[in-house]
Amino acid sequence: MSEALKKIQIGEYEALPINTGIFGLDGGAMFGTVPKVLWEKSNPADPQNRIAMEARALLLKGPQRKILVDCGIGTAFNLKYGEKLGPKFAEIYAVNSEKDSLVKSLKANGLDPKDITHVVLTHLHFDHCGGGVSEDNGKLVPTFPRAKYFVQKANLENARKPNLREKASYFSANFEPLVEAGVLELVEGDKENLLPGISVHVSNGHTRGHQMVQVSDGKTTLLYCGDLVPTASHVRLPWVMGYDLNPLLLMEEKSRFLGPAADKGWYLFFEHDPYRAFGQVERNGQDFKAI
8 A cells, every 4th residue: 555545634534544453255255256367366365265354444533523434353253152153253264363453553543442433334244343342341342432333224134134145244242232232323325424524325235234435525535335345356347246145236336336436536445455445446448447
């Protein structure tokens, strides 16, 4: 990542990447029908065919608000809590937070969990929301005690009654403690100015009720893609994940957002790309490519 793109100023907010740790997912699942001979050039796999993935949050640091978009896997998986898998979970997903963790990265930016005022969750899959809860004397509690959390109502409903294909991605231990604490606010559909300068846009191709976060001051725009475009490699329209529930819908949604991103010079934020956080795209015929 170039020096110029380690942070972006957008209105009152300083936009900063918050690395929460590396984990691994099967490369074939991450790239669907794309042949390995193509995707392994940019995303080399380990002996178990897992590629390195960052669980990267976005910090929007303003004078009145300190906002996080997503919060990684977290550390509560080390507990044998409900349906969570304990240490086996970390082994399966090659979780490694020795170098980076949510709290370490926040401290590197002069912040403590109690400084966070808002958390916007793209969706409730474990790698996006797990860091939102922490263990305190054997109980799971909100990691950010003063923060209000936002998620789409449709996604919470989906998480509580997941289909068989997604059941392994949703853990009630990651979100029910937020509900019990009364800090989870439900959003219904696209929302302009959810917070000053911050809007959310729903996309359903990956999972029902997934929301992307757009930050704009009228001149500079940043789109936190979530799992619509998890890595820079996925800006290609046909490069969709095996995890996506509706690939054709996802391709339509990518085109709808990447079009203005290319034409207007938006910045994109890649949550899962281990090599870079920020990027831009340009048109490439009927497709797109990362710059």
